[in-house]
Amino acid sequence: MVRIGINVGDVIIEGADLYGDGVNLAARLQGLAAPGGICISAAVQEQIAGKVALSFADIGAPPMKNIARPVQAFHAVVGQAPAGIEVGRRPGTTRPSIAVMPFNNFSGDPEQEFFVDGLTEDTITELSRFHDLLVISRNSSFKYKGKAIDIQKVGRELKVQYVVEGSVRKAGDRVRINVQLIDAETDRHIWAERYDRQIEDIFAIQDDVTSSIVAILPGRIEAATRARAEHKPTESMAAFECVMGARLLHHRSTREDNAAAIAMIDRAIALDPNYAHARAWRACILGQAWSNGYREDRDATWSEVMAELQAAAALDDNDSDVHRIYAAVNVVSDNLDRAAYHQERALSLNPNDDLIVVQQGELLTWLGRPEEGAEWIRKAMRLNPYHPQRFWNHLGRAWFVARRYSDAIDAFSRISPLDTVHHAFLAASRAMLGDGDAAVQDVAAVLAKDPAFTVDSHLRTMHYRRAEDLQHHREALLRAGLPSDAVT
Numbered sequence: 001m002v003r004i005g006i007n008v009g010d011v012i013i014e015g016a017d018l019y020g021d022g023v024n025l026a027a028r029l030q031g032l033a034a035p036g037g038i039c040i041s042a043a044v045q046e047q048i049a050g051k052v053a054l055s056f057a058d059i060g061a062p063p064m065k066n067i068a069r070p071v072q073a074f075h076a077v078v079g080q081a082p083a084g085i086e087v088g089r090r091p092g093t094t095r096p097s098i099a100v101m102p103f104n105n106f107s108g109d110p111e112q113e114f115f116v117d118g119l120t121e122d123t124i125t126e127l128s129r130f131h132d133l134l135v136i137s138r139n140s141s142f143k144y145k146g147k148a149i150d151i152q153k154v155g156r157e158l159k160v161q162y163v164v165e166g167s168v169r170k171a172g173d174r175v176r177i178n179v180q181l182i183d184a185e186t187d188r189h190i191w192a193e194r195y196d197r198q199i200e201d202i203f204a205i206q207d208d209v210t211s212s213i214v215a216i217l218p219g220r221i222e223a224a225t226r227a228r229a230e231h232k233p234t235e236s237m238a239a240f241e242c243v244m245g246a247r248l249l250h251h252r253s254t255r256e257d258n259a260a261a262i263a264m265i266d267r268a269i270a271l272d273p274n275y276a277h278a279r280a281w282r283a284c285i286l287g288q289a290w291s292n293g294y295r296e297d298r299d300a301t302w303s304e305v306m307a308e309l310q311a312a313a314a315l316d317d318n319d320s321d322v323h324r325i326y327a328a329v330n331v332v333s334d335n336l337d338r339a340a341y342h343q344e345r346a347l348s349l350n351p352n353d354d355l356i357v358v359q360q361g362e363l364l365t366w367l368g369r370p371e372e373g374a375e376w377i378r379k380a381m382r383l384n385p386y387h388p389q390r391f392w393n394h395l396g397r398a399w400f401v402a403r404r405y406s407d408a409i410d411a412f413s414r415i416s417p418l419d420t421v422h423h424a425f426l427a428a429s430r431a432m433l434g435d436g437d438a439a440v441q442d443v444a445a446v447l448a449k450d451p452a453f454t455v456d457s458h459l460r461t462m463h464y465r466r467a468e469d470l471q472h473h474r475e476a477l478l479r480a481g482l483p484s485d486a487v488t
Contacts, residue, residue, distance in 0.1 A: 005030030118244025155184025242268035276316030
């Protein structure tokens with residue numbers, strides 16, 4: 001039967017022949033089409049959506065021969081979809097998918113931005129506690145902050161079925177919140193509500209909003225199956241706002257913002273010493289300072305991290321961030337069994353947090369299950385299409401441990417700028433593929449950035465459980481030509 005592939009792109013014409021990426025991509029799309037069907041690129045789908053009597057089944061960005069960049073593809077469906085193709089669903093999941101856009105601040109006071117952004121983040125977090133929902137991470141949602149939002153475009157870009165929008169107007173001791181749930185494909189409002197409350201009722205408002213959204217998704221989720229993690233909020237709105245501000249500063253990942261985040265989180269704890277979430281985030285922010293060398297006394301910083309985690313866990317053992325950070329510090333301490341325990345708790349408490357999901361992939365790689373680890377890391381990338389570059393580092397390491405060197409090179413090559421560790425992995429991967437010339441260039445880059453680099457010191461930063469994984473890494477680095485011991 002006929003298969004059709006359609007793309008929009010530039011072509012090169014030489015006589016009667018056509019060349020170029022546009023033609024090559026159309027040929028690859030043809031191979032993906034179902035018998036008698038049509039497969040189109042995202043560029044085509046955006047041009048014809050709403051203009052033709054077709055629906056579209058998103059099949060993600062499948063690998064295509066000789067096409068280096070990821071290309072989103074769709075099956076064009078007339079009438080009944082072909083077997084195995086489900087229209088309108090996020091690829092790889094049967095769960096409803098949803099994105100919460102940054103709430104608008106209608107208070108006319110820029111000082112309220114922390115409060116409004118915090119409310120958005122907490123709504124994302126609360127929705128993520130429902131295992132039957134796939135919730136896009138705050139990092140992806142906040143890319144749209146301050147922009148005019150086209151709901152259908154957002155749905156296509158984030159590959160979600162539903163979008164939540166909201167606005168907040170805070171005056172004195174009262175707050176008005178407007179929230180609406182929208183079908184991203186049709187731009188049709190499914191549900192809307194307005195809440196006028198005393199500011200002290202903010203957490204009850206969040207419960208109302210999230211419960212209403214989950215209950216309204218037609219035929220998807222039974223209210224009786226909800227399993228929500230218990231967590232203790234604060235009664236101090238000032239402390240709540242300080243935590244939100246600290247989190248936003250932390251996400252900027254600079255020395256100056258880290259120092260400002262610590263000052264703000266300290267203010268939150270001073271206002272409410274029993275605020276578990278504030279304690280957990282102080283540990284996270286200090287952990288960022290420790291790992292990036294923002295503080296001179298690393299030992300003292302590490303002690304503070306552990307003390308804050310212990311205090312947070314004593315106050316609220318059901319805070320997912322407590323267990324996420326506990327898992328991370330146990331990996332650094334080479335206590336992988338304990339790390340696995342806390343990682344499992346974090347994942348059960350918040351299965352849609354991209355930081356928790358990517359950490360699951362990291363941990364599985366250390367435990368000697370890199371293929372599984374890579375799948376978790378790719379899931380985190382799907383949850384957060386605007387993920388930090390370090391996600392590529394985690395994926396590259398997983399592929400390297402799995403002995404999939406070409407895939408590892410592809411992942412590390414997506415990072416810019418490359419640091420010493422990235423070049424070391426690239427050198428090792430290329431050496432194992434027999435590409436000595438390319439490996440030599442990465443070795444030169446490693447030693448230019450860190451003249452004291454040795455294989456032994458580098459491997460001390462790795463946390464492999466299996467001796468064969470450590471030996472494989474050592475062999476690859478030595479084969480690349482990196483020095484095993486410090487030169488004296």
